[in-house]
Amino acid sequence: MMVSTEKLSTVTFIKLRDFIYEKSGIFFAENKLYLLENRVGRRLRALDKETYENYLVFITKGGGNREELNFLYNEITINETYFFRYSKQLDFFTKQLLPNLLKECQEQGNNTIRIWSAASSSGEELYTIGMLIKEEINGAMTNWSFDLQGTDISKRILEKAQNGCYTKNSFRGEAPTYYKSKYFTIDGNNFRLKDSIKDMASFGYLNLNDHFKTRSMRDMDFIFCRNVLIYFDEEMKKQVVHALYGVLNHGGYLFLGEAESLHGVSSAFKVEHFRGAFVYKKE
Template structure:
């Protein structure tokens, strides 16, 4: 009897794989996502010529090829659907309310440096969008500022794409046309991010389950971590939000995904309600 792929994932295999993934990354895969995990890992099992999910787990733990396989595992379990100017109402709150207030406070204090952290940057659309908004806000004045965006993700593959900064028209589907013309160079039907945007962003691999790595991130005025904490269980959410709180300067602001909430997760960050978006701020 010929078989095109591995046998179905046993419950015990699912639990062991889920625990392994959680210990490594803090990403929690709930019972109702077993089929999804089974589906997505079947191609990895075929590619490695393994018979079943138990063999795959053994490979991840003990095989000499495990270091090359772990990044592929993370790519498979995290989805990377993103675009420029994703969730425009939230970005409007950032551009029109939060950013002007923070820039005004920095100007008054005589400080001309600003750090943003894009935690879970995927293929780069979010940090480059933030860079565009900063250019639009500061205009020619940006040359007098030290503006830096730290952009991190668990997956090296998406970071490689982000560093290249070349995108399809589909990735720009929610981006205003004048912005596309101003900040992208069109070549062969693709769109390349201009160098002045790239110069603001530093990409690096980061596991939000690794406190040591997080401590290396410079203190931030603004953190974007959208559609990331949905993958975490409550304990991991609390841990990560606590790290974000420590990283933010007083009066700093956290943006999370519009369908996400810090209800029951954090009492230290105060929600501020705006049309189309809730933002969380650290008290002065």
């Protein structure tokens, strides 16, 4: 069957946009109609649906078609990530924040560090943190317990994270060759992460719009929520950041994308700077 070339009408756009917002908190402003049209259009073609209205009925049936929602989330989120992204932030983490926390924990008799990648995508961010920790701790890993958790709204991208197999696209200018040679094995055109790093991390489904489940991610020392707030409107940003603040330990840190800010969103955090990078601290 030929799929209709009918455009996404404003009426259907608003219905679909509001449904996505209700389920995920992801918001499409009116000037993003073309973007939603393009991304939902891929699902129309995959499902052989003739119109956007037909697709709307299909995905909203019974309060929401969960299986199809998973496919749609994968289309409407970018999942753009790579190893050692935002090197200045990572330097802040490894040279100052992590060593300071390890020292404090040692003094308090606590040997557990909990880190959450709140939109982990295909895992490059969390595995990068694992490699940095491995290098920082060196031979003292047995003295510490690192709980590295990654969550995402896309179940398909989580499968890729759990698999730990990547292409050269995941390694860009900021990825040191040293780490690639030490922690990966080459498999044709792919790079397979070694178990010594894979075993440090766990991944699971979590929708940041589900504040009850978000609150279950408690006692975090570091939260990486980079390039996530861009998907939300102002009200949802405030709700998500409030939830993240609630699950951070006192003295814990929140990392956002380099172009993101909590200005106008939350005044609960203290901003700390280090060599061109900044993070948010819960005091």
